[in-house]
Amino acid sequence: MNKMNQFYPEISPFNDFLLDVDGQHRIYVEQCGNPKGQPVLFIHGGPGGGCSTNDRRFFDPEQYHIILFDQRGCGRSLPHGCLDNNETNFLVADIEKIRQHLNIEQWHVFGGSWGSTLSLVYAEAHPVSVKSLVLRGIFLGREVDTNWTFSGGGATRIFPDYWQDYIDVLPLGREQATTKAAYEMLIGEDKALAQKIATAWSIWEIRCCTLIPDQAFVDAATGDDHAWTLARHEAHFMVNDCFLTDNQILANCDKIKDIPTTIVHGRYDIVCPADNAWLLHQQLPNSRLVISEASGHASVEPNTKHHLIAATQSMLSL
Template structure:
């Protein structure tokens, strides 16, 4: 059979509205001591333009220059930075290990880092805050803490981080998988990605599958005593990373796993995610709904893929329903025919359209 005419990818490819802008400036900012943390940042676009603070996903996903392509480089001053423990920030989990790099690594710490980076880059007024997945979580947490800093929140792939959201992604039918790998015993992303789900569970024993996140966290926290344990730890990190990387795309990129299959990225991504997930994201349960009035006072734009299996659309639905109950409609709410990744074509184009249509930040 000839399958050559079938769509090979759902990614944005060559359909970006704006070209890749050059990096104007970069550096490291010391944000903490004992242990020391220095976050890496980059600046793109118009240095005199409206500031946009870009918050990457994960936690632990790090930034890449392509993330500056969502924005009109003539209009916006775009700030990318790697959150604590990942990317080019130091200490890095892959290089320094979790005992060092996960010290003082909480949501409150990340919010404080944004404040310090604003001050360092002399962003005095309001700014647009742009975040997807975990970046949407951090953006909302930052907005609640510092609404006076916000001109708009532009959010993709809403992640509320409730227990049910994490169980959908990481638990599913794991407890019964050994006996019935294709049994639909619970909701979960495994339903659409059974082979990748099998890879995720293959790292664990049947007993360990009773609590997948807890068991993976135990592997990551282990201090390897020999090469075999070290190899298992790396395999676990790569498998965790590849699971999320593959299912982020409506059409899985199985032939090219990109950064998710790279050891250093996977060690950061998997261990930082497990650290945050084991601690309820360092956010009090119900925090966003307890402060929905603050979020309702901010122009809030949402783009969410209908076929998102990492952060199902129900998470955006819960947030929008709470905003409406508080008497506020989102400034825009776009449900795309896409999956989770910001690099999915429909998501990328919708996000760019939102940014193009934002009212200019008023002077003063």
């Protein structure tokens, strides 16, 4: 039995491939663990984050057939950084194409942050495909949620020094401190400026992710390539209301009310405040809400990691 605050050992994929989903986008997919185990899909955050080697390690590799993929335009998916035809409904369709390609009838779904958003939208669209949900750091994708972090909302009042570092990179300073203004520069002709803003955007967000400052965590998530897709994808989705209708996720919770769901959320999550999780739990009365008392937003914080690994162990009995 795994110590619940420890990752499972590092593993390598037994298979990986690029899946052509529309003649333009090719999605990187990898399979790890036991090919005869219970299938589980890991959905990464961002948008634009891509998967890391630690993402495989929330699951017992002897018991699970672990499937990870990089969403359109990020990680190892091609073309890198492409925002064309990159919308929530296309990502949902990609997930179903992966399931069908692998001949999986039903799988567990595990997602954090934007991954929780996409997990919920996918489950609401394809409830019969989902055996259970483990969701971390809930992001409901409403305007109030995007404004909180990137348009001078509540997060900027809690980390004013980090926010100032971001503002200082913007050519016109505070007057450009909106998602829309940042997006126009991120997709603009001045690639050097776009990269500078992408890096500053990513550093701002990743610094806010952990309860205890963690420079190694920030450095690992804000290299040029990673920052480029993270910032541009996030801004692209946010200026388009995450390609969701108003309050779409909460309004459609009746469609997933019978799916066993565990919600893990950090008490001190500044990127996605805990009311996101609370509101979701109210709409899913059969869900289990676990408040991670000594954590912010990141999945690797010890308290949250413990609760997530406990949840994946519990999923095996479903």
